[in-house]
Amino acid sequence: xxxxxxxxxxxxxxxxxxxxxxxxxxxxxxxxxxxxxxxxxxxxxxxxxxxxxxxxxxxxxxxxxxxxxxxxxxxxxxxxxxxxxxxxxxxxxxxxxxxxxxxxxxxxxxxxxxxxxxxxxxxxxxxxxxxxxxxxxxxxxxxxxxxxxxxxxxxxxxxxxxxxxxxxxxxxxxxxxxxxxxxxxxxxxxxxxxxxxxxxxxxxxxxxxxxxxxxxxxxxxxxxxxxxxxxxxxxxxxxxxxxxxxxxxxxxxxxxxxxxxxxxxxxxxxxxxxxxxxxxxxxxxxxxxxxxxxxxxxxxxxxxxxxxxxxxxxxxxxxxxxxxxxxxxxxxxxxxxxxxxxxxxxxxxxxxxxxxxxxxxxxxxxxxxxxxxxxxxxxxxxxxxxxxxxxxxxxxxxxxxxxxxxxxxxxxxxxxxxxxxxxxxxxxxxxxxxxxxxxxxxxxxxxxxxxxxxxxxxxxxxxx
Amino acid sequence: xxxxxxxxxxxxxxxxxxxxxxxxxxxxxxxxxxxxxxxxxxxxxxxxxxxxxxxxxxx
Numbered sequence: 001x002x003x004x005x006x007x008x009x010x011x012x013x014x015x016x017x018x019x020x021x022x023x024x025x026x027x028x029x030x031x032x033x034x035x036x037x038x039x040x041x042x043x044x045x046x047x048x049x050x051x052x053x054x055x056x057x058x059x060x061x062x063x064x065x066x067x068x069x070x071x072x073x074x075x076x077x078x079x080x081x082x083x084x085x086x087x088x089x090x091x092x093x094x095x096x097x098x099x100x101x102x103x104x105x106x107x108x109x110x111x112x113x114x115x116x117x118x119x120x121x122x123x124x125x126x127x128x129x130x131x132x133x134x135x136x137x138x139x140x141x142x143x144x145x146x147x148x149x150x151x152x153x154x155x156x157x158x159x160x161x162x163x164x165x166x167x168x169x170x171x172x173x174x175x176x177x178x179x180x181x182x183x184x185x186x187x188x189x190x191x192x193x194x195x196x197x198x199x200x201x202x203x204x205x206x207x208x209x210x211x212x213x214x215x216x217x218x219x220x221x222x223x224x225x226x227x228x229x230x231x232x233x234x235x236x237x238x239x240x241x242x243x244x245x246x247x248x249x250x251x252x253x254x255x256x257x258x259x260x261x262x263x264x265x266x267x268x269x270x271x272x273x274x275x276x277x278x279x280x281x282x283x284x285x286x287x288x289x290x291x292x293x294x295x296x297x298x299x300x301x302x303x304x305x306x307x308x309x310x311x312x313x314x315x316x317x318x319x320x321x322x323x324x325x326x327x328x329x330x331x332x333x334x335x336x337x338x339x340x341x342x343x344x345x346x347x348x349x350x351x352x353x354x355x356x357x358x359x360x361x362x363x364x365x366x367x368x369x370x371x372x373x374x375x376x377x378x379x380x381x382x383x384x385x386x387x388x389x390x391x392x393x394x395x396x397x398x399x400x401x402x403x404x405x406x407x408x409x410x411x412x413x414x415x416x417x418x419x420x421x422x423x424x425x426x427x428x429x430x431x432x433x434x435x436x437x438x439x440x441x442x443x444x445x446x447x448x449x450x451x452x453x454x455x456x457x458x459x460x461x462x463x464x
Numbered sequence: 465x466x467x468x469x470x471x472x473x474x475x476x477x478x479x480x481x482x483x484x485x486x487x488x489x490x491x492x493x494x495x496x497x498x499x500x501x502x503x504x505x506x507x508x509x510x511x512x513x514x515x516x517x518x519x520x521x522x523x
Binding site for chain 1: 481500517
């Protein structure tokens, strides 16, 4: 059996464990595809070919010796370049971090993926220091949308979206502070999971906004998303915010009925600031689920404002010394936002954090009577690369800061979300399946049901 | 004549020893204006005095 680009992680793992395909063949196929297509997509910044081959050979040796292999045996994956990869400086999309010493140890999530048999093939392009929704990067050039290479991949995990949407790898990992998993998922037409804040360890990844940073997987099927998520769960003393909850595997639950679940459409803020394609996408998903109830999420616009304030100030705090010592080495757009962030008065930040507590209580109340909320993942399909402004509800606004207008009020309080791709023409767009804290299982089950109904799907890449 | 926000920007950049070239000033000011506008939105919302901030910290 030969490896094909459209194979899911589940299919690869099954073929490798069943001795129908070797892990090395699966890995070589992915390396060849990266070599062939990444000159256009520009999703990878580092390809760890020799490391990948060594890992694949070790898996094949285990199988030959009759030793048990993990559920991701032989599955190639890649990570946003803010994950520590032993032997590489963790550049986090920046020029400055390239001067760091190479990481000595992989990020926890890479270790867990590899413990399950997955094969790391490289590190992926991203917006500088993750302060970005576009996928553009002035140091490494932009990663490109796999459905139209003149368009944005979305940020900040742009390379992750581009590589998975372009079928270079079946699974990638990224980070999401304000929408950086959900936005590239939407633009690139793939599934993305932003788990509950604290669910997955962030140990040995480069931070952005400590109180908002999440890590999570991307894939072209929900089963693959669940496989990766299950492999990465578990407490980790190396991340102070990581939960002490035990493993709560979702893969065995994916096919459970969703008929008893109460699904509602998020109203107010989430029905404003949208292009017609976002309205159409939410409508299709709601119809497939039989959802008609609209629930107003109180003060969501203010929640977005508070997330913005916390992000710019915590981000400025993180980079204060680099701003002093190497201001000329930043992307000017990032530098100027961070300098401004350092100047925001402290009481506003404290109030934003207190408002967060209030807002969390309002959502907790909503989730007493609703299991799932639906909302757009982005206000539009992928804009053109270099596009500066767009017109939202009659107001001309900067693209870079406003693509996450519907994702920010959700990550602000750490709710779990699966972004599902609605394959509209000519470009796909995502919808957020939002659940109560720690109920990733519900979000993934609903996404899986939608996938089986044909309401959502990752379209084959056709832009290159 | 310098606007009050420019005076504030100059004062904070000096207090924090942050570099600020004149060419960067318009973008820094524009970004700060957005942050202050959004910060005001948060500020205007009345909260009980006892409200705890949200970040998670475990010793």
